[in-house]
Amino acid sequence: MRKQVFVPVAFAVALLLLGASLFVGGRMSSAQDASPTAMAGATTEDHPAHIHSGTCTALGDVVYPLTNVSAADMMASPMATMESSPMAGMDTGTPEADMGTLVATSTTTVQTTIKDLTGEQYAINVHESADNIQNYIACGEITGTATNNMLKVELKELNGSGYHGEAWLTDNGDNSVTVMIKLFKGGSMATPTS
Numbered sequence: 001m002r003k004q005v006f007v008p009v010a011f012a013v014a015l016l017l018l019g020a021s022l023f024v025g026g027r028m029s030s031a032q033d034a035s036p037t038a039m040a041g042a043t044t045e046d047h048p049a050h051i052h053s054g055t056c057t058a059l060g061d062v063v064y065p066l067t068n069v070s071a072a073d074m075m076a077s078p079m080a081t082m083e084s085s086p087m088a089g090m091d092t093g094t095p096e097a098d099m100g101t102l103v104a105t106s107t108t109t110v111q112t113t114i115k116d117l118t119g120e121q122y123a124i125n126v127h128e129s130a131d132n133i134q135n136y137i138a139c140g141e142i143t144g145t146a147t148n149n150m151l152k153v154e155l156k157e158l159n160g161s162g163y164h165g166e167a168w169l170t171d172n173g174d175n176s177v178t179v180m181i182k183l184f185k186g187g188s189m190a191t192p193t194s
Contacts, residue, residue, distance in 0.1 A: 002045045013179060046070040047137065047163075048127045049081040049181055056139035056156070067150055069183050074101060095190050100164070100187025106181045114171040124153055124167050126183065137161035138183065155181070163184070 004138070033075040046068035050088040056192030122142045140155040155165040172178060 026127065029100040031078075044169070045074075045104040045129050047104060047183065048130055048133060050125055050127075051055060051110065051117070051142070051179070052122055052123050052125050054123060055141050056125070056158070058138075059123060059125055059139075063122065064108075064112065064179075066124070066179055066181065067112070069104045069181050071104050079154040098187055099166075100184040103185045104183040105181060107178065109172070109176050111175060111179045112177055113175060114149070114151050114169055114177055117142045117169065118144065118146075118151070124179070124181070126155065127167070127183070128161070135159060135161075137163045138165055140167060143167070149173065155183070172188055 031107040047070070049066040049069050050067065052061040053063050075181050124140050124142065125136055126138040127133050136158045138155040138156055138161065140153040142151070142153055144151055144153075149171040151169040151171075153167040153169065155167060157164040162185050163183055164187075165181060167182075168180045170178045170180070
């Protein structure tokens with residue numbers, strides 16, 4: 001009789017232990033779980049970004065430092081994961097499928113206006129890494145006219161990096177502009193230049 005009770009109890013304990021090992025940190029986990037920065041196609045390295053004076057072919061000094069473009073920021077910002085634009089229903093002019101894989105984002109608020117940024121020559125430049133800051137991977141000149149206090153800047157691939165993207169500038173009406181960068185890899189929008 002004792003042997004018959006032991007087997008079901010041992011089985012129940014084994015199931016409890018298995019269940020406890022799968023439930024970690026308040027959520028279900030498994031061996032296939034990936035870390036937030038190990039998402040498909042995501043870059044594991046932060047890319048410093050800045051608004052420089054000048055153009056992409058003749059960058060000047062850093063005028064406004066921006067938050068590093070990273071996969072970690074994609075996890076922190078619900079804005080970063082929106083399909084076609086930072087604002088629901090806003091047409092980017094390019095289907096997301098043509099953009100490639102979204103690999104990194106950043107969001108920064110700087111003390112200026114879109115009018116000031118388009119009144120002179122400025123460019124948004126993304127660097128490979130802090131260690132390789134001199135290697136530029138994507139750049140776009142801040143030009144055009146804002147619509148509904150927003151301006152889109154195309155970030156073109158540089159130096160065969162495989163990265164390209166877009167920056168959305170939103171004039172907040174209080175002498176500040178929010179700059180949201182989305183960095184992509186691959187897709188038909190990639191235009192390699194050297």
